Amino acid sequence: GEDVEQSLFLSVREGDSSVINCTYTDSSSTYLYWYKQEPGAGLQLLTYIFSNMDMKQDQRLTVLLNKKDKHLSLRIADTQTGDSAIYFCAEGNTGGFKTIFGAGTRLFVKA
Amino acid sequence: NAGVTQTPKFQVLKTGQSMTLQCAQDMNHEYMSWYRQDPGMGLRLIHYSVGAGITDQGEVPNGYNVSRSTTEDFPLRLLSAAPSQTSVYFCASSRGGAGDTQYFGPGTRLTVL
Numbered sequence: 029g030e031d032v033e034q035s036l037f038l039s040v041r042e043g044d045s046s047v048i049n050c051t052y053t054d055s056s057s058t059y060l061y062w063y064k065q066e067p068g069a070g071l072q073l074l075t076y077i078f079s080n081m082d083m084k085q086d087q088r089l090t091v092l093l094n095k096k097d098k099h100l101s102l103r104i105a106d107t108q109t110g111d112s113a114i115y116f117c118a119e120g121n122t123g124g125f126k127t128i129f130g131a132g133t134r135l136f137v138k139a
Numbered sequence: 140n141a142g143v144t145q146t147p148k149f150q151v152l153k154t155g156q157s158m159t160l161q162c163a164q165d166m167n168h169e170y171m172s173w174y175r176q177d178p179g180m181g182l183r184l185i186h187y188s189v190g191a192g193i194t195d196q197g198e199v200p201n202g203y204n205v206s207r208s209t210t211e212d213f214p215l216r217l218l219s220a221a222p223s224q225t226s227v228y229f230c231a232s233s234r235g236g237a238g239d240t241q242y243f244g245p246g247t248r249l250t251v252l
Contacts, residue, residue, distance in 0.1 A: 032181070071241075076240065126187070129174075129182040130181050131179050131181040
């Protein structure tokens with residue numbers, strides 16, 4: 029079945045770049061998403077990329093997609109303590125409601 | 140707009156009790172979903188609805204019922220609570236268009252003793 033995998037933890041120093049990686053199995057996925065979850069809150073969409081794109085940049089966020097290897101990454105430039113959260117990679121198709129989520133990567137930012 | 144609201148925020152149940160988790164959205168979204176979040180497992184889809192009167196099962200539907208009598212509301216019923224249903228439950232809604240994002244509620248933390 030479909031599966032999304034990502035490492036569970038990442039620790040970086042404030043000001044450094046963070047790179048969170050994800051692999052997925054469903055090559056028919058149309059959209060790849062990155063969601064952010066802060067403590068005690070629901071998930072918030074950070075960004076998404078169409079499967080026919082290689083890269084998307086949005087301010088401090090850069091998403092890279094390698095369709096051949098089914099590998100997705102999220103780079104956060106100049107990481108701040110406010111970026112500490114759980115980041116979920118997800119793949120999906122039309123409507124979004126059958127989105128498959130990874131287990132989430134917990135990002136720790138050290139001051 | 141309030142977005143997606145969920146009640147209660149916290150709930151403790153005893154094994155065998157039943158209860159309903161409430162979810163409402165005021166964005167006129169057609170699509171609504173219920174997920175559960177367990178440590179190290181990401182979000183798993185329980186049930187979803189593509190419009191009023193239409194529901195379907197997700198990945199982990201056993202022990203849960205849903206109904207969608209209005210566009211706004213999508214309650215999740217636990218028929219006979221079990222400790223394995225201890226989890227954080229999230230409701231989400233979306234317009235349903237291609238690539239449309241889901242909007243998540245703040246979650247309900249449920250503990251079953």
